[in-house]
Structure formats: structure tokens, C-alpha cells
Amino acid sequence: MFENFIASIMTIEGAAFYVFSILTIGLFSITVMSKNVLYAMTSLAAAMVLISGFFFILGADFLGVVQLVVYVGAIMALYSFAMMFFDATKDIKEKTTNNSLVFLLGGLSALVLVLMFAAPIYSENIQALYPMHEGVGNAQDVGMVLFTKYLIPFEVAAVMLLVAMIAGIILAGKKMDESLTEDMSADDEILIIKDEK
Amino acid sequence: MIGLSHYLIVSAIIFSIGLVGVLRRRNLLMLFFATEVMLNAVNIAFAAISHYYNDLTGQMFAFFIIAIAASEVAVGLGILIVLFKKHGSLDLDDLANMRG
Structure with missing residues (x-):
């Protein structure tokens, strides 16, 4: 050992x-x-x-x-x-509840998940669906499989990334011109003073 | 010689670290970090199985997991920014306002 x-x-x-x-x-x-x-x-x-x-x-x-x-x-x-x-x-202040129980539960459930997914791999003799080719670089091999067998998932992933980009822009960019810290009414007061002059 | 089980054990340890983080943390940003840890653990397992079975399918799944992680981060960070603008905090206990 x-x-x-x-x-x-x-x-x-x-x-x-x-x-x-x-x-x-x-x-x-x-x-x-x-x-x-x-x-x-x-x-x-x-x-x-x-x-x-x-x-x-x-x-x-x-x-x-x-x-x-x-x-x-x-x-x-x-x-x-x-x-x-x-x-x-600044440091995050968190209220932690019963740490040892969390560690026990997290470890045990992770172990159960890994056993569930690893057991079929150990028990069966898995046949290679898309075997790697000898004498061909990894990038070339990946490209050949990705653009033939996995073309539709690849395009769906591209559309999903586009949707995520639009969602990110809309969520984070809304009211981006307003400041988080400064008081917006201060600008109005300045404008009012300008008008009075 | 390093076998498949070595990689699977490392992946399981990293996955349980991430799961403990998800259960333990109260801050939303830290929950996101713990999710990334779990996704990376799964990627290691996929790459190891792909190598030891001489099959490219595992690597393909790892690519799609990376794409999903990227879009999850883009949407999730947008939501976090909106939440922070609204509540001024990312703590789950502060955000819980539907207590009966």
C-alpha cells in the first residue's frame, strides 16, 4: 500500500x-x-x-x-x-447554525451522490460511444465530434448564451445611470437654483 | 500508477466541499462560489472517465457544463446586482420577507 x-x-x-x-x-x-x-x-x-x-x-x-x-x-x-x-x-457576518451537523449532512449526501453515479461505471463494461482516434490531436478530435454528433446541442448552447447575455444586460443595466450612493434629489435642487437665477 | 478511482475520489472530496458550502453559507455571492466548486468537481470526474474509457463523450459534457456555468453566472450576477440595489445586502436572512 x-x-x-x-x-x-x-x-x-x-x-x-x-x-x-x-x-x-x-x-x-x-x-x-x-x-x-x-x-x-x-x-x-x-x-x-x-x-x-x-x-x-x-x-x-x-x-x-x-x-x-x-x-x-x-x-x-x-x-x-x-x-x-x-x-x-468588509467581512461577511453570517449566522451559522450547528456547524458539525452541516458537515456531516453535506459529506454524507455528497458520498451518496458519488456512489450513485459511480456504481454503474464500475459494474458495467462501458463501450466507447465516440472513441478517441490515434494520431489525431485532441482539439481536432473534439471538433469532429462537436460539429457532427453534438451539433444541435452546440447550437442550443449558443442560443442559451445569447439569452443569458441579454438577460444580464437588462438586469444589470437597468437604471445604470442612477448612482447608488448619491442622493438624486440633490441634482433637482441644483436645477431649481439654476432656474431661479 | 494513478487510476480512475484516484480522480473520482478527488472529485468526490471537492464536490462535498462545495455541498458543505451550499449548506453552510448565508451570503448569496458565497452560494454562487460554492456552486462553481461543485460544477468543477463534476468536470474533473467527466474528464477522468473520458480519459480512462477512451471516449470523447465525457469531454463534450464538460464543455456544455462550462457553457451552462457561464450563462448561469451572467444571469445570476444581474439578479444579485438588482437585489443589492433594492435591499442593500446579499444575506439570505435579510432577504427572507415572507415569514408567516
Whole structure:
């Protein structure tokens, strides 16, 4: 058991796997436990970068690049822009109820979910539906499957992203010209004074 | 040698971290972060299964999960901004106003 662990850590893949997994678990627990929004957001972004490392180990090059571009580049940038609307510097005061029960329930239900989804994979001999091709790069392989077998879901995802963009613009952009902090009636008073002159 | 079970165990640990966050946090922004943690855990499991079964379907699902996460964040942050403008806070206990 212990010799196996040492032998697996000696290979490059094993060492990278253990380093990435320990770092991601640590960073994600900081995200979940931290009281400060900025600490939570930066540790989440760092963990997303490390998760793309997992994808590169697993040979899913294109998925790793998409993870870097979309998750770290777009989603975390969106969060950090949204942070300008909220008061991010002050600590969050939360009323936490019965912490140990929450940990127990969360752990147990996650375990049940993982067992439910992992059991069919272990019991059956799964046949590859769209097998990877030898001698073809991962990005090319993904493109061939994505634009043939998964073309309709791909287009539906594109429409869904468009709908989400319009919804985001309408929700966040409404009354964007009004200030959140300044009193709007102050402007009216200035106008009234101007009219009197 | 690193097997499929290693990746699945890491994914399960990360997923339970996210689930504990969802159950524990009261701030809506922190709930969003915990959701992202759970989505990432599932992505790791998909990529690992895709690699060990030599099948591209897992990676395809991971792509669609990333697309769904992006649109969820776009709509969710818009709603959060509107809520913050209206109530001045993102705490779920402050937002609950339908108590009987």
C-alpha cells in the first residue's frame, strides 16, 4: 500500500496529480470557509487554474484551454467586475447554525451522490460511444465530434448564451445611470437654483 | 500508477466541499462560489472517465457544463446586482420577507 503510494509519486503524472489535488482541495476549502469575499474569489480563481492542470494530465488539452479561457478569463472577471457593486472589503457576518451537523449532512449526501453515479461505471463494461482516434490531436478530435454528433446541442448552447447575455444586460443595466450612493434629489435642487437665477 | 478511482475520489472530496458550502453559507455571492466548486468537481470526474474509457463523450459534457456555468453566472450576477440595489445586502436572512 505504502510502497504503491511512493512508486506512484515517483512518476511525473503521479507527482503532478498529488500536488494539484492537495492544492485544489486546500484552495476550495478556503473559498468555502473564508469570511472575506476577496479572499474567497482569488482562491477560487487559483483553484480553477489548477483544475485545468488536471485536464492537461488527462489528455483533454482543449478542455483545459477552455477551462482557462472561460472559467478563469471570463467567469472570474465577471465576478470581479460585479464585486464593484458590492461592499467587498468588509467581512461577511453570517449566522451559522450547528456547524458539525452541516458537515456531516453535506459529506454524507455528497458520498451518496458519488456512489450513485459511480456504481454503474464500475459494474458495467462501458463501450466507447465516440472513441478517441490515434494520431489525431485532441482539439481536432473534439471538433469532429462537436460539429457532427453534438451539433444541435452546440447550437442550443449558443442560443442559451445569447439569452443569458441579454438577460444580464437588462438586469444589470437597468437604471445604470442612477448612482447608488448619491442622493438624486440633490441634482433637482441644483436645477431649481439654476432656474431661479 | 494513478487510476480512475484516484480522480473520482478527488472529485468526490471537492464536490462535498462545495455541498458543505451550499449548506453552510448565508451570503448569496458565497452560494454562487460554492456552486462553481461543485460544477468543477463534476468536470474533473467527466474528464477522468473520458480519459480512462477512451471516449470523447465525457469531454463534450464538460464543455456544455462550462457553457451552462457561464450563462448561469451572467444571469445570476444581474439578479444579485438588482437585489443589492433594492435591499442593500446579499444575506439570505435579510432577504427572507415572507415569514408567516
